[in-house]
Amino acid sequence: MKKLINDPARVVEESLEGFGLAHADVVTVHPDPLYVVRADAPVRDKVGLVSGGGSGHEPLHVGFVGRGMLDAAVPGPVFTSPTPDPVAAATVAANGGRGVLHVVKNYTGDVLNFETAAELADAEGVEVRTVVVNDDVAVEDSLYTAGRRGVAGTLAVEKIAGAAAERGDDLAAVADIAERVVANVRSMGVALEACTVPHAGTPSFELTEDEIEVGIGIHGEPGRHRRAMAPADEITEMLTNPVADDLGLAAGDDVLLLVNGMGGTPVSELYVVYRHARRLLESRGARVTRSLVGSYVTSLEMQGASVTVLRLDAETTALWDAPVHTVALRW
């Protein structure tokens, strides 16, 4: 294992220390308990948005803290859920007096720990609503999940619900918008090469020189099947068609197409995937009206990509377009 780290046990803290120093205009890193908040938190009379989960998926979630998106993010150890205490502390720190929405990726540990944190925050007088993201169409239940996993679609939930909170929606309305995004977003990923968790020291799984894992999870959980390497267009079809089918994509639908890198994939390859995924969606009569291409929901240095499709309406399009000022998304 060769990584630009010092002590594997301190990699999350050291990385966040650098993150806080580099971006003090946008975020504040609270060291103990460990969470990241908007530099101007709490924002009075705004619903707060809090997310989090295991580290190793950066820029998710810490890179999405800032105006128009998250008020706080809680990073656990690599690929391991944060405990309830920091989540509760972040929830209180994010509360501007109108309650807090928890955006939780559907993994058993995350769901349980955010639930306990919501109870702790409630005891401190903070009203909490929760939305669970489960956009991965690859498998129903998996290694760490009852039901579908939450993956790159989480970015869209955080962006759009964050914009709703920013324009002044109340907690129920922000939660409704978030649920509407969850209902309309689907994803699927592929791995070409595994990643290595620092404290483990060896790759999470092994693929031979000619193998890929279709339907990979963002922690390296098994997907639908292993198969032989194939040209990008063929792989893009393996990802895009199940996503479009599951979404019930229809002619005339407007969609956001997100092609996401898993951390170790050159952005040039993501555009090769985007090109064909767009063509596939258009061949079904859909219109790709918004696009995002880059490594946003990663698995350390895993090589691979995922395709996410979000069916848009006029309101979610406007909320997607609304200004955002975070480290990783800014417009």
Add this chain to the structure above:
Amino acid sequence: MKKLINDPARVVEESLEGFGLAHADVVTVHPDPLYVVRADAPVRDKVGLVSGGGSGHEPLHVGFVGRGMLDAAVPGPVFTSPTPDPVAAATVAANGGRGVLHVVKNYTGDVLNFETAAELADAEGVEVRTVVVNDDVAVEDSLYTAGRRGVAGTLAVEKIAGAAAERGDDLAAVADIAERVVANVRSMGVALEACTVPHAGTPSFELTEDEIEVGIGIHGEPGRHRRAMAPADEITEMLTNPVADDLGLAAGDDVLLLVNGMGGTPVSELYVVYRHARRLLESRGARVTRSLVGSYVTSLEMQGASVTVLRLDAETTALWDAPVHTVALRW
């Protein structure tokens, strides 16, 4: 070799086709000869900025085309200079009537081809000035270079000169600002793992499980030395100290610190490097007043990072802060 590509001979074209589809609001991809221009090019009465070079370093340069930065970028084949014809065509397309600045990384092929392109553009009535970027302190001459190589510091030249052009500076003034950035920027990189050029099919070089290459070039050219893997802080010192020494960094200097990923390195590791690089600069009495952390000047999926330090003054700071609207940099 496992890559998300179809035909290795068509990877640049297919990737740029996707890039153009995804970002039609910002750029137009001109297919033959192949170059990328601002969607609103040419911008009347503004000095044009054109850069380019071998592909494989994305988002450099195509991701830096847009308001406040480049007017056009010319991508060659992977790690291979573009020929003079597309550079000349892009130069004409970028000319708004006040001439064009060529920003050229110091590689023999790029320097020669941009020189010929400048003559061709001149024959069409476009005045061209050229600035050559040579920020890499690792080696004096190298595999593809007489003199130092141009690496991640190129981003700073393009951003700051682009802002000078945007505010209305004339060609001589934009060239002067660009030269001032070149004079004040230094970089050095390290590789943990090599990358594979698609048409070659095998890694550019080999590092054992415990080896790193200090002073690596962005095409995998040899650096200063190979040595055993070390903790991130120690590697950060190997990069930052030569950069600061060569720059003659003095107490009281204001600097931009750019920690750049080579393509296959998780952003979390870049922040571990940033944290210690910043500390090293501050221990010399410098103030890190601007920061950028991410994979901006890459070598396909190479694992590693580079440290770039730019000495700032009031004017270059203001130009760095000026609005920019490109695919890869936006504020």
